[in-house]
Amino acid sequence: MDPVATVTGHAIPLPRADVDTDQIIPARHLKRIERTGYGEFAFEYWRKNDPDFVVNRPEYQDAPILLAGPNFGCGSSREHAVWALQQMGLRAVVGTSFADIFRNNSAKMGLLLAPLEPADVGYLMQRAQDTPDAQITVDLPTQSVSIPGGWRRSFEIDPFVKHCLLNGLDDIGLTLQHEDAIAAFEAQRPALLPRTKR
Amino acid sequence: MPPRTLAQKIWDAHLVHREESRPDLLYIDLHLTHEVTSAQAFDGLRLNGRRVRRPDLTIATPDHNVPTVDRDKPFPDPLSQQQVDALRVNCAEFDVPIFDVLDARQGIVHVIGPEQGLTQPGMTIVCGDSHTSTHGAFGALAFGIGTSEVEHVFATQTLPQRRLKQMSVEVTGQLPPWGTPKDIILTIINRIGVGGGVGHVIEYRGDVIRNISMEGRMTICNMTIEGGARAGLIAPDETTFAYVKGRPHAPAGDDWDAAVARWRTLATDPGAAFDKEVVIDGTEIEPHVTWGTTPAQSVPVHGDIPDPDAFDDPAARETAQRALDYQRLQPGTKITEIPLDRVFIGSCTNSRIEDLRAAAAVVRGRRVADGVRAMVVPGSGLVKAQAEEEGLADLFRDAGFEWREAGCSMCLGMNPDILQPGERCASTSNRNFEGRQGPGGRTHLVSPPMAAAAALAGHFVDLRELF
Numbered sequence A: 001m002d003p004v005a006t007v008t009g010h011a012i013p014l015p016r017a018d019v020d021t022d023q024i025i026p027a028r029h030l031k032r033i034e035r036t037g038y039g040e041f042a043f044e045y046w047r048k049n050d051p052d053f054v055v056n057r058p059e060y061q062d063a064p065i066l067l068a069g070p071n072f073g074c075g076s077s078r079e080h081a082v083w084a085l086q087q088m089g090l091r092a093v094v095g096t097s098f099a100d101i102f103r104n105n106s107a108k109m110g111l112l113l114a115p116l117e118p119a120d121v122g123y124l125m126q127r128a129q130d131t132p133d134a135q136i137t138v139d140l141p142t143q144s145v146s147i148p149g150g151w152r153r154s155f156e157i158d159p160f161v162k163h164c165l166l167n168g169l170d171d172i173g174l175t176l177q178h179e180d181a182i183a184a185f186e187a188q189r190p191a192l193l194p195r196t197k198r
Numbered sequence B: 001m002p003p004r005t006l007a008q009k010i011w012d013a014h015l016v017h018r019e020e021s022r023p024d025l026l027y028i029d030l031h032l033t034h035e036v037t038s039a040q041a042f043d044g045l046r047l048n049g050r051r052v053r054r055p056d057l058t059i060a061t062p063d064h065n066v067p068t069v070d071r072d073k074p075f076p077d078p079l080s081q082q083q084v085d086a087l088r089v090n091c092a093e094f095d096v097p098i099f100d101v102l103d104a105r106q107g108i109v110h111v112i113g114p115e116q117g118l119t120q121p122g123m124t125i126v127c128g129d130s131h132t133s134t135h136g137a138f139g140a141l142a143f144g145i146g147t148s149e150v151e152h153v154f155a156t157q158t159l160p161q162r163r164l165k166q167m168s169v170e171v172t173g174q175l176p177p178w179g180t181p182k183d184i185i186l187t188i189i190n191r192i193g194v195g196g197g198v199g200h201v202i203e204y205r206g207d208v209i210r211n212i213s214m215e216g217r218m219t220i221c222n223m224t225i226e227g228g229a230r231a232g233l234i235a236p237d238e239t240t241f242a243y244v245k246g247r248p249h250a251p252a253g254d255d256w257d258a259a260v261a262r263w264r265t266l267a268t269d270p271g272a273a274f275d276k277e278v279v280i281d282g283t284e285i286e287p288h289v290t291w292g293t294t295p296a297q298s299v300p301v302h303g304d305i306p307d308p309d310a311f312d313d314p315a316a317r318e319t320a321q322r323a324l325d326y327q328r329l330q331p332g333t334k335i336t337e338i339p340l341d342r343v344f345i346g347s348c349t350n351s352r353i354e355d356l357r358a359a360a361a362v363v364r365g366r367r368v369a370d371g372v373r374a375m376v377v378p379g380s381g382l383v384k385a386q387a388e389e390e391g392l393a394d395l396f397r398d399a400g401f402e403w404r405e406a407g408c409s410m411c412l413g414m415n416p417d418i419l420q421p422g423e424r425c426a427s428t429s430n431r432n433f434e435g436r437q438g439p440g441g442r443t444h445l446v447s448p449p450m451a452a453a454a455a456l457a458g459h460f461v462d463l464r465e466l467f
């Protein structure tokens, strides 16, 4: 994964609660065996059925930031949801809360999630609706979301996730540094535990 | 050692490495895999010259894409075919055992683990699928992971995980007639909300939970993710042991006694602390029907479609209004007056033999209503065979149901079994998200007997009035 540090740009306001992974990328588009080719299907149903849907509007094209409601990314474990968001051009999501698996997947893929208080997300949503090209900066080193003129809020992120994002680390490589511990664990696993092949 | 919960005991027993301000590194006992979330992970291994570390703790089956008819022919969708072919090739290359499409043991990944006795108490189990929580019914710590994590487990048989908070959901009393496990979990989600369990592992406890069967417990744990928690578990007991015993991968002989002795130590210690506790009165659980587009939006079958204006919270009001617009429903409409086009009995929530028996008991001697297309999709080839042996398949077919081969099918509409735009379906699956069963399709989640009764009547029925 590429390192992530700071994302600056305008933002797409999506003030809906519980946006699930079936909305972010419908199941019928999960048939590819590659990690690419999902961007055009992000939010497909809403994009197709509502010409005014925010993602369709020209003023929000190429926005690198999404403003999301509570429990964003709930539902399935499909990492394709993160791939689809990234491939439609997003690099950060600012929202009030995120579903657990979606949050993990985002961390692995380098999609920066910044949780803020509902009122602060509401303020940014309103601003992005009123002024579609209004700029927002999501800064990982300082763990802050800010706008020109001084408004600035901090967000929390797991320190290890932050470390991996900033350095673009592949955590399989990190885990393999503990090969000895894994082997030692395996050596004492009870033999009666099931095996899928004998 | 301070008192610990069941989940904490399993966690501690699988700790490979712990380090300040890092997630814990956990060992994974069983990795289930299927065609949709694995191809890119296998590719990642190939790209980095890595192997699957423990093929003997890994098993694959194609389930999400597979057609439920004409399985010996090429799939109608070449992309689905390609994905299943890729799984087959990857399993061969990486030495992973697979229950392939024509294998009698093929089925939904969360049905086959327990069926084969691979799912056992005290284990850590993962799968690139959010309904991995199903396996928690055995007192295993089981959760869904994304494709990058699938690759991680392939390569290392471990997973770095942040510690979870502990939540207790206790269901007290005794279940009334026609209150099924599906109604229990729909009631729980209705109470805690779709985000209520985020960051937590849920332990289901109480007399109602103790008294239901393993398959019922699986239904409850299955939908844990619909309440936002990744894992839900139930302490193993005699019911659990009896279910596991004698299955192909269950311990046998002296190993069996040793295993049971271990499993008995897993229960939550008296005095263990939970971060969140919810108590639900089981005597009040009624047959539920979802009306909206999240699994929390449900009411008892004798109820009405709610009026969004009655919601205090503006966000909830807007969410409800959006859901009703999508579902094309009017506030005040009686649930029993909602007409249906389709009925789907299946999915990892409700496709096991007890589910099919419960649905069949309602169907016996009756016929599917004119204008309704109803389908039964067993959870595995073995469930299908058993249902055929018990005469359930004939009973469904005679009543006008379609009887299909095993797979996920219309739960998520990756295969040809989908709703047409505007069609309304009573479904025993777990998600009523917009378009989940097909673009523009409208889903109502119910229990198997409720789905069967709806198929016969062409609309929802209060089972208590039917019998």
Ligand code: SF4
Residues within 6 Å of the ligand: B063, B064, B108, B109, B110, B129, B131, B347, B348, B349, B407, B408, B411, B412, B429, B430
């Ligand atoms: S049956 Fe449905 S919920 Fe279960 S694994 Fe298949 S697609 Fe997922």
